[in-house]
Amino acid sequence: MAGVDRRALILKAATQSFAQFGYKATTMDLVAKIANVGKGTIYTFFKTKEDLFDEIVRKALHELKSVLDLGLHEGDPFFDNLFRVLGALLEFRSDHELFIKLQQEVRDIGTAKALDGTHRLEGLVLEYLQRHIESGVAKGEIKPCDPEIVAYAMLKMYVALTTDWNKIHANPLTKAQIQDHLMLFFADGLRSSGEISKPSTS
Amino acid sequence: MAGVDRRALILKAATQSFAQFGYKATTMDLVAKIANVGKGTIYTFFKTKEDLFDEIVRKALHELKSVLDLGLHEGDPFFDNLFRVLGALLEFRSDHELFIKLQQEVRDIGTAKALDGTHRLEGLVLEYLQRHIESGVAKGEIKPCDPEIVAYAMLKMYVALTTDWNKIHANPLTKAQIQDHLMLFFADGLRSSGEISKPSTS
Amino acid sequence: MAGVDRRALILKAATQSFAQFGYKATTMDLVAKIANVGKGTIYTFFKTKEDLFDEIVRKALHELKSVLDLGLHEGDPFFDNLFRVLGALLEFRSDHELFIKLQQEVRDIGTAKALDGTHRLEGLVLEYLQRHIESGVAKGEIKPCDPEIVAYAMLKMYVALTTDWNKIHANPLTKAQIQDHLMLFFADGLRSSGEISKPSTS
Amino acid sequence: MAGVDRRALILKAATQSFAQFGYKATTMDLVAKIANVGKGTIYTFFKTKEDLFDEIVRKALHELKSVLDLGLHEGDPFFDNLFRVLGALLEFRSDHELFIKLQQEVRDIGTAKALDGTHRLEGLVLEYLQRHIESGVAKGEIKPCDPEIVAYAMLKMYVALTTDWNKIHANPLTKAQIQDHLMLFFADGLRSSGEISKPSTS
DNA sequence: GATGAATGAGGGTTCATTCAT
DNA sequence: TATGAATGAACCCTCATTCAT
Numbered sequence: 001m002a003g004v005d006r007r008a009l010i011l012k013a014a015t016q017s018f019a020q021f022g023y024k025a026t027t028m029d030l031v032a033k034i035a036n037v038g039k040g041t042i043y044t045f046f047k048t049k050e051d052l053f054d055e056i057v058r059k060a061l062h063e064l065k066s067v068l069d070l071g072l073h074e075g076d077p078f079f080d081n082l083f084r085v086l087g088a089l090l091e092f093r094s095d096h097e098l099f100i101k102l103q104q105e106v107r108d109i110g111t112a113k114a115l116d117g118t119h120r121l122e123g124l125v126l127e128y129l130q131r132h133i134e135s136g137v138a139k140g141e142i143k144p145c146d147p148e149i150v151a152y153a154m155l156k157m158y159v160a161l162t163t164d165w166n167k168i169h170a171n172p173l174t175k176a177q178i179q180d181h182l183m184l185f186f187a188d189g190l191r192s193s194g195e196i197s198k199p200s201t202s
Numbered sequence: 203m204a205g206v207d208r209r210a211l212i213l214k215a216a217t218q219s220f221a222q223f224g225y226k227a228t229t230m231d232l233v234a235k236i237a238n239v240g241k242g243t244i245y246t247f248f249k250t251k252e253d254l255f256d257e258i259v260r261k262a263l264h265e266l267k268s269v270l271d272l273g274l275h276e277g278d279p280f281f282d283n284l285f286r287v288l289g290a291l292l293e294f295r296s297d298h299e300l301f302i303k304l305q306q307e308v309r310d311i312g313t314a315k316a317l318d319g320t321h322r323l324e325g326l327v328l329e330y331l332q333r334h335i336e337s338g339v340a341k342g343e344i345k346p347c348d349p350e351i352v353a354y355a356m357l358k359m360y361v362a363l364t365t366d367w368n369k370i371h372a373n374p375l376t377k378a379q380i381q382d383h384l385m386l387f388f389a390d391g392l393r394s395s396g397e398i399s400k401p402s403t404s
Numbered sequence: 405m406a407g408v409d410r411r412a413l414i415l416k417a418a419t420q421s422f423a424q425f426g427y428k429a430t431t432m433d434l435v436a437k438i439a440n441v442g443k444g445t446i447y448t449f450f451k452t453k454e455d456l457f458d459e460i461v462r463k464a465l466h467e468l469k470s471v472l473d474l475g476l477h478e479g480d481p482f483f484d485n486l487f488r489v490l491g492a493l494l495e496f497r498s499d500h501e502l503f504i505k506l507q508q509e510v511r512d513i514g515t516a517k518a519l520d521g522t523h524r525l526e527g528l529v530l531e532y533l534q535r536h537i538e539s540g541v542a543k544g545e546i547k548p549c550d551p552e553i554v555a556y557a558m559l560k561m562y563v564a565l566t567t568d569w570n571k572i573h574a575n576p577l578t579k580a581q582i583q584d585h586l587m588l589f590f591a592d593g594l595r596s597s598g599e600i601s602k603p604s605t606s
Numbered sequence: 607m608a609g610v611d612r613r614a615l616i617l618k619a620a621t622q623s624f625a626q627f628g629y630k631a632t633t634m635d636l637v638a639k640i641a642n643v644g645k646g647t648i649y650t651f652f653k654t655k656e657d658l659f660d661e662i663v664r665k666a667l668h669e670l671k672s673v674l675d676l677g678l679h680e681g682d683p684f685f686d687n688l689f690r691v692l693g694a695l696l697e698f699r700s701d702h703e704l705f706i707k708l709q710q711e712v713r714d715i716g717t718a719k720a721l722d723g724t725h726r727l728e729g730l731v732l733e734y735l736q737r738h739i740e741s742g743v744a745k746g747e748i749k750p751c752d753p754e755i756v757a758y759a760m761l762k763m764y765v766a767l768t769t770d771w772n773k774i775h776a777n778p779l780t781k782a783q784i785q786d787h788l789m790l791f792f793a794d795g796l797r798s799s800g801e802i803s804k805p806s807t808s
Numbered sequence: 809g810a811t812g813a814a815t816g817a818g819g820g821t822t823c824a825t826t827c828a829t
Numbered sequence: 830t831a832t833g834a835a836t837g838a839a840c841c842c843t844c845a846t847t848c849a850t
Contacts, residue, residue: 006835024226028820038836040822049820122370149375149383152367153359157387160358161351168324173351181351185359185387208810230845240811242847251845410814428630432841442815444843453841483797526774546797553779553787556771557763561791564762565755572728577755585755589763593795595685595748612831634824644832646826655824 007045009035015056023053061121064089068128078136079187083179085128086158126151157185209247211237217258225255263323270330280338281389285381287330288360328353359387411449413439419460427457465525468493472532482540483591487583489532490562530555561589613651615641621662629659667727674734684742685793689785691734692764696781732757763791 013035017026028049032039046052071085129151136142161178173181215237219228230251234241248254273287331353338344363380375383417439421430432453436443450456475489533555540546565582577585619641623632634655638645652658677691735757742748767784779787 027818029818039820040836040838041834043821044834044836143386145386146379146383149363149367149379150386153362153383153387156362156366157355157359160355160362164358165351165354177348177351181348181355184345184347184352185355229843234812241845242811243809245846246809431839433839443841444815445813447842448813448815547790549790550783550787553767553771553783554790557766557787557791560766560770561759561763564759564766568762569755569758581752581755585752585759588749588751588756589759589791589795591795591797593791593793595793633822638833645824645834646832647830649825650831 006035006037006041010037010042010045010052011056011059013037014052018053018056057121061124064121064124068125072128072132078132078139078141079183081132082154082186083183085132086179086182087175089158089162122155125155129154154182154186157182208237208239208243211239212244212247212254213258213261216254220255220258259323263326266323266326270327274330274334280334280341280343281385283334284356284388285384287334288381288384289377291327291360291364324357327357331356356384356388359384410439410441410445414441414446414449414456415460415463417441418456422457422460461525465528468525468528472529476532476536482536482543482545483587485536486590487587489536490583490586491579493562493566526559529559533558558586558590561586612641612643612647616643616648616651616658617662617665620658624659624662663727667730670727670730674731678734678738684738684745684747685789687738688760688792689788691738692785692788693781695731695764696768696784728761731761735760760788760792763788 010031014026014031017031017034021030026049028039028042031052032042035042042052046055067088068085071088072081073084076084126148130147133142133145133147133150133154137144137147158178161173161181166172212233216228216233219232219236223232230241230244233254234244237244244254248257269290270287273290274283275286278286328350332349335344335347335349335352335356339346339349360380363375363383368374414435418430418435421435421438425434430453432443432446435456436446439446446456450459471492472489475492476485477488480488530552534551537546537549537551537554537558541548541551562582565577565585570576616637620632620637623636623640627636634645634648637658638648641648648658652661673694674691677694678687679690682690732754736753739748739751739753739756743750743753764784767779767787772778
């Protein structure tokens with residue numbers, strides 16, 4: 001028991017529990033048990049349950065920002081950049097899968113502060129995506145569209161395939177499956193060539 | 203007060219509260235107050251809080267099934283059917299918006315049973331979509347793809363644009379905006395014509 | 405169990421426990437056990453522990469006021485009035501001994517609000533006494549003196565003989581003993597007649 | 607840091623905190639911080655918090671005994687002795703104000719042992735006073751009276767004027783004010799000369 | 809049948825005490 | 830020996846559920 005970093009142990013346990021059971025259903029007793037630590041120990045590092053939660057969100061925010069900053073290369077083609085960043089997010093996910101899950105697990109907390117945390121997480125990615133899409137439209141790489149809506153759709157689709165999917169399926173999608181489908185929806189569309197491009201008016 | 207259907211009153215109140223505050227934050231006291239009945243009365247109709255919740259999911263499931271059955275016309279083109287059904291879901295949503303919200307409000311329940319309820323709701327739609335996609339692929343209307351993944355993506359995208367979006371934006375998207383973007387992603391893709399179809403190998 | 409007034413039961417139990425053990429050492433579990441009531445029941449009547457405490461102070465304040473109002477007869481001699489009121493307070497004590505004890509049991513509560521409550525209790529009596537002493541001085545019934553200090557001394561002496569004494573002695577003082585000694589200190593003094601009235605300068 | 611007496615440091619810090627915040631509100635963390643030692647260090651000198659408290663009471667008891675022994679001069683007049691001792695207590699108080707405050711701060715401790723400590727402190731002074739009063743009665747300097755009750759009244763009055771008063775007033779009473787009032791109550795009484803000495807029978 | 813007062817298990821938090829360093 | 834991180838019992842409070850009316 002000598003070299004264990006109890007703070008990290010607790011953060012990991014809490015992250016796992018928040019992701020798996022949500023905020024309310026995560027009890028400090030449970031976190032303590034998962035971390036194999038006394039309940040009181042948690043309070044040596046975090047003032048309240050909310051504090052513990054905030055810290056997790058903050059850490060995720062920070063790592064996310066790094067990933068995004070590293071992934072966007074100004075001069076590269078739109079889809080190159082998109083998939084490089086999404087790929088990086090995927091790595092981020094495999095390291096810290098639970099952080100991403102948090103995004104959806106947080107809802108009924110009530111405190112504006114905690115909710116803000118989650119929204120900031122989402123907001124950060126949306127901002128990056130939106131800027132990237134605007135730039136893609138400006139360069140003529142993608143069709144004119146509402147960048148805010150498309151950014152939102154991209155994020156949600158990404159989360160759906162990387163995280164939500166695992167809630168109802170035992171086997172996660174492979175990195176290739178995820179990239180192929182994102183490409184399918186956001187680059188090419190499903191429609192077979194040769195089809196008419198508008199549904200007949202009903 | 204003679205002829206009021208107390209059971210319906212309670213179901214309506216609980217639905218509203220579950221949708222607005224989530225499962226945990228909905229107290230039986232609150233449901234009783236909204237329904238304007240005694241707290242004990244709830245227990246004459248529903249054995250537990252979970253029972254009450256299950257009943258709401260079950261009812262939603264039933265109505266959903268009707269919507270789907272009515273919307274799918276075997277002979278019509280793929281995208282005709284898709285948008286007719288999604289449009290119908292939109293109507294279903296405006297009538298029972300709260301039911302759909304439930305899908306995300308249920309997360310931290312913990313009890314496998316309650317989660318099952320939500321998954322059944324989701325599963326029903328997925329099943330319909332998957333069958334529809336398989337049929338579309340078979341008829342050559344859409345590209346060959348994994349119907350399960352695509353169905354899942356469609357549902358999530360639909361929920362994202364109709365429901366999730368409203369959590370961070372004051373104004374909901376219009377029905378037209380929703381349909382246009384679904385079409386954009388699932389029919390045509392974002393890429394401008396004239397572009398190369400694969401990202402450069404990294 | 406039919407006709408019991410649970411609110412009164414709880415108030416009585418809490419009063420007893422606050423008086424005996426003090427604010428902090430009184431646990432809601434203890435109050436519940438003394439009152440023979442479920443812990444949750446307390447919270448049906450009182451929002452918090454502090455609320456419960458406040459209610460007790462408030463009730464004491466009210467009864468105290470009645471006693472004082474009834475005991476002071478404007479025209480009567482000073483010591484008649486003094487002993488009538490003190491006698492009445494003694495009755496008040498035998499009915500509600502615990503309320504008076506509260507005055508000293510409240511100290512380390514911390515919340516300004518709760519402390520106010522106790523100070524109000526003390527302040528009410530002090531106010532009455534001070535007015536009465538001023539009137540006694542004005543009529544020449546007692547020597548000129550600082551009414552505020554004398555009022556404070558009277559109250560503390562009264563509480564010392566009626567309440568504090570019992571903390572270290574098994575048998576309370578009799579009503580006669582209390583009155584005799586109050587008379588001794590506040591009317592006549594201890595000094596034997598024939599003595600010189602000032603201590604020799606040291 | 608070599609030559610500091612850690613035990614004394616801790617005793618001083620604890621005394622200050624007990625006096626200022628009371629027994630319950632004094633945490634071992636706080637004592638450690640005030641004493642500028644590690645929390646564990648306290649436990650090398652004192653087995654428990656109660657032990658620490660007891661030691662403080664014992665020390666106060668000892669100093670008190672010295673004060674009393676020095677103040678009583680067998681041959682002097684009663685009131686000379688009384689005021690010399692009370693005066694000395696006042697000095698004792700200005701040196702160790704906190705010890706005296708302790709007397710009232712200890713109330714909600716609950717443990718019979720700790721309460722005993724306080725009672726011993728009180729008992730010591732009472733014993734001295736009682737002996738002195740008995741002697742005064744024997745010499746005819748003061749009226750026959752119950753020495754135990756009078757001693758108790760004197761102590762309480764003394765504490766009331768020196769300590770309790772400060773809790774509700776910004777300015778402490780001066781030494782002269784305290785002595786004058788003690789004389790007023792215990793020597794001469796409040797009643798104007800020329801008054802009848804018994805209240806009219808009610 | 810309808811009610812809501814009563815309940816107690818379980819939640820977050822504090823703090824006296826221990827013990828590995 | 831001195832330390833303070835770690836601990837868990839015990840605190841106050843919430844709320845799903847029961848049951849006498």
